[in-house]
Amino acid sequence: MLTKESKIGFIGTGVMGSSMASNLIQAGYPVVVFTRTKEKAQTLIKQGATWKDSVAELAQESDVIITIVGYPDDVEEVYLGRNGIIANAKPGSYLIDMTTSKPSLAVEIYLQAKEKGMFALDAPVSGGDIGARSGKLAIMVGGEQEAFDNVLPIFEVMGQNIILQGKAGAGQHTKLSNQIAIATNMIGVCEAIVYAKKAGLDPSRVLDSITTGAAGSFSLSKLAPRMIQGDFAPGFYVKHFIKDMTIAIESAAELGLSTPGLSLSLKLYKELEEKGEADSGTQALIKLFDQTN
Incomplete structure (x- = not known):
């Protein structure tokens, strides 16, 4: 059961990710962050986020892990690599990729996560920097209903039009x-x-x-x-x-x-x-x- 005390790991603090993570901090969630360039996370750190030195360290300490990175290759490395999320996250963790990526990759992440007792959702967003700042993003989700229901309060901090579109890959x-x-x-x-x-x-x-x-x-x-x-x-x-x-x-x-x-x-x-x-x-x-x- 996720609560406001559940720790959220956030990977990717670019134009949109930084605002999305900021909204989660302002909503009272404990947030830990990692991005390839630490300087990009400084504003979030000043707001109360805790910096982690690697994807693996962040994954080990988080109950929910949200990613919004650049390209499918980045998504694959972050989730499926030896030092990635699935190899290091706890069973029962919720993995939410909000990058626009390949539907087939979303399915692969879902399957590998399920084998480890984790819950994966693909949840790309639309609304740009304006929607990210205002917390009014459209969030398109693929995955299981129960996992969606459990993380919905987190989605509601970042967006307004939030729809489960179907099974894994449907969000993409x-x-x-x-x-x-x-x-x-x-x-x-x-x-x-x-x-x-x-x-x-x-x-x-x-x-x-x-x-x-x-x-x-x-x-x-x-x-x-x-x-x-x-x-x-x-x-x-x-x-x-x-x-x-x-x-x-x-x-x-x-x-x-x-x-x-x-x-x-x-x-x-x-x-x-x-x-x-x-x-x-x-x-x-x-x-x-x-x-x-």
Whole structure:
């Protein structure tokens, strides 16, 4: 039975992870952290988190372990490596990977965790830096109902729209559906802003009209203003979106699906990355369309 005294290990304190861990600290949970660069965890340590020197040490001392790292290779190393979570966590531990990763890897983690008497959930998120800070992330979960129910109070600290989508891997499949929907939407948002400028309109005023209509979306209401202001700081990195779209295309191919819109978006984002924008926010895509940026 998990309580507010249950120790939460948090691995990965990047743009989103740091805010998610901060919300858990503020909610009163004891939090221990590890990340490859300790400096990135300093703010959390000042808030009361305890630093651990390795994944293994963190896993041994935690009741719940949450990860949000970069790429599937990182997830595999953190969970399945000799010095990883499954080799070192206690039986009965809850393992929650909130990275956007491969559905097949989520299933493998679930199976290996189950063999050790642990409960694994794949729970990728959507909402970017804004949702992470405000605790309003959408959390898409794959795994067993009982495990989901037991960690739901923890999820509720970090998000609002929290849905168990099915068995292991279902959370990742849902997140890939999310990324597919965003991919072509971002192209449309960029083209709309550039069109408004070319037509001699004030693009901010145009947004006032179209964000509440049928064109409304997170990208239009939250990222389009950043595009107009020339703010390309990352709420979600270009390089990570490329990773997500690549996984989505591979998964779609395994399902026998064609995704031409997704393929176009991936092509454009790779072009953007080649121009040195890998660490920019996804809204930087407008630079390919608007030569004034």
